[in-house]
Amino acid sequence: MIEELRRLERGAVDDFVRSTIDRVYSLLYGILRHKQEAEDATQEVYMRAWKALPNYRGDAAPETWIYRIAINYGRDAIARRQKERKHAGGEVDENITGREGATEERLMLLEALSTLSEDRRLLVLAVDVEGFSIEEAAEIFELPEGTIKSRLHRTREMLRAALKIGGTP
Amino acid sequence: MKCPQALRHIDEYVRGNLSAELSGDILHHLRACASCAEEECRSRLLAEGLPRLRKTAPPGLAARVMPPKIHRAIWWTPALAASLIVGLILFGSDREKDIPAPAPPMQAPPAPIPIAESPVVDEPPARPAPRTSPPQLPREVIAEPEPVAPPPPIAEALPAPPAARAPVVQPPAPAERPIAREAAPPRSFSTGAKIGTDTDFPDTE
Numbered sequence: 001m002i003e004e005l006r007r008l009e010r011g012a013v014d015d016f017v018r019s020t021i022d023r024v025y026s027l028l029y030g031i032l033r034h035k036q037e038a039e040d041a042t043q044e045v046y047m048r049a050w051k052a053l054p055n056y057r058g059d060a061a062p063e064t065w066i067y068r069i070a071i072n073y074g075r076d077a078i079a080r081r082q083k084e085r086k087h088a089g090g091e092v093d094e095n096i097t098g099r100e101g102a103t104e105e106r107l108m109l110l111e112a113l114s115t116l117s118e119d120r121r122l123l124v125l126a127v128d129v130e131g132f133s134i135e136e137a138a139e140i141f142e143l144p145e146g147t148i149k150s151r152l153h154r155t156r157e158m159l160r161a162a163l164k165i166g167g168t169p
Numbered sequence: 170m171k172c173p174q175a176l177r178h179i180d181e182y183v184r185g186n187l188s189a190e191l192s193g194d195i196l197h198h199l200r201a202c203a204s205c206a207e208e209e210c211r212s213r214l215l216a217e218g219l220p221r222l223r224k225t226a227p228p229g230l231a232a233r234v235m236p237p238k239i240h241r242a243i244w245w246t247p248a249l250a251a252s253l254i255v256g257l258i259l260f261g262s263d264r265e266k267d268i269p270a271p272a273p274p275m276q277a278p279p280a281p282i283p284i285a286e287s288p289v290v291d292e293p294p295a296r297p298a299p300r301t302s303p304p305q306l307p308r309e310v311i312a313e314p315e316p317v318a319p320p321p322p323i324a325e326a327l328p329a330p331p332a333a334r335a336p337v338v339q340p341p342a343p344a345e346r347p348i349a350r351e352a353a354p355p356r357s358f359s360t361g362a363k364i365g366t367d368t369d370f371p372d373t374e
Contacts, residue, residue: 008238017231025226039230046234109218128219156180160211 002058008050017046020063023130024070030125031074033110041077045070064139067132071122071140078118112162120155127152170198175205183212 004012024045029038049066056065113121126132126140127148134152138145175198181187182195199206 008236013236017234021226021231021234022224025230026224029224030222035227038224039227039233042226042230043234046236050236050238105214105218106222109215109222112215124219128215129222131220131223153180156212156215159215160208163211163214164207 002056002062005062006053006056008053016062016066020066021046024066026130027067027070027125028074028077030129031122032077037077041073042070045073048073060139064136067126067136067140068142071126074122075118108163112159115162116155116158120151120158123148123152124155124159128156170194172198172202172205175199175202176208179205179208179212180216183209183216 001012001015005016021042025038025042028041028045029035032038032041045066049069052069056062060068113124116124123137123141127134127137132140134145134148137143137152138148141148143151175195178187178191178195182192185192187195199209
């Protein structure tokens with residue numbers, strides 16, 4: 001599969017994209033909370049992947065590799081956005097929160113997620129939203145499994161606390 | 170079981186990742202502790218609600234993330250194939266003309282007649298210069314209908330041009346050359362070559 005992918009053989013590329021695009025898009029949507037930005041970001045992530053493919057050593061599964069690219073892109077995008085907000089006088093663009101038409105439960109969860117630091121939010125998005133296992137998350141974030149577990153445990157505690165402050169349930 | 174211990178395992182309890190024994194202990198505690206029961210509700214909201222935030226890629230996005238090389242291949246392949254086929258046909262037909270051409274000239278009867286009659290001779294002979302052999306020239310000349318030009322200096326014009334190309338393709342037959350040259354005057358050779366190249370083999374040269 002890896003060799004076929006490296007050679008950009010149509011079948012391998014199709015399979016790879018089909019099996020990863022939902023999670024890549026969803027991860028980026030979770031980070032960016034904006035449909036169009038998430039679509040653009042997804043395209044950019046795959047473009048980066050195709051470009052980097054010749055240097056891909058195959059240490060991690062191709063799926064893990066592209067999720068890693070997506071996470072790193074998400075980090076960069078958040079940093080860029082924060083920079084833009086700083087330049088704009090600290091105003092928060094509410095259109096970017098992706099809360100339009102959200103249910104009450106969804107709103108509570110998004111509110112709680114927004115209280116987390118960037119790294120913790122990415123971890124929750126990967127494990128609790130996208131359903132990556134601890135092992136997969138350890139590969140994607142390039143951290144020991146023990147670190148992922150303890151960080152996740154602490155992050156869930158923080159989310160519960162955030163829901164409590166928000167008056168839920 | 171005390172509250173700290175119950176809360177330590179509450180997330181895994183909600184996700185069903187604990188042993189039956191530990192789960193039973195926690196359940197027993199939750200029934201007796203309202204505060205921990207609230208934590209369990211919040212933990213359950215996270216465990217069940219967060220996966221519902223998951224999105225699926227919009228339709229059409231997969232096609233937009235394909236690598237450019239593959240995209241290119243999609244439209245490129247047929248275009249390349251088509252141009253190759255056309256090129257082969259054109260080139261092949263030229264070759265065929267070239268190859269068979271030498272044979273008929275041996276007979277040399279048809280060529281002289283049309284050439285002499287049609288003054289157009291100027292264009293045709295020069296045109297196939299690089300690829301065609303001397304015999305081919307007469308054919309096309311014949312085929313092309315154009316105004317008549319006087320073909321008097323036959324003898325002199327003939328020898329020069331064919332000699333240069335004749336050796337490459339085929340040794341010009343004595344009978345054949347005289348005929349072709351007859352039709353084409355000396356001046357026509359030089360100009361004809363250019364004309365022929367532009368019109369008949371634009372792609373190759």
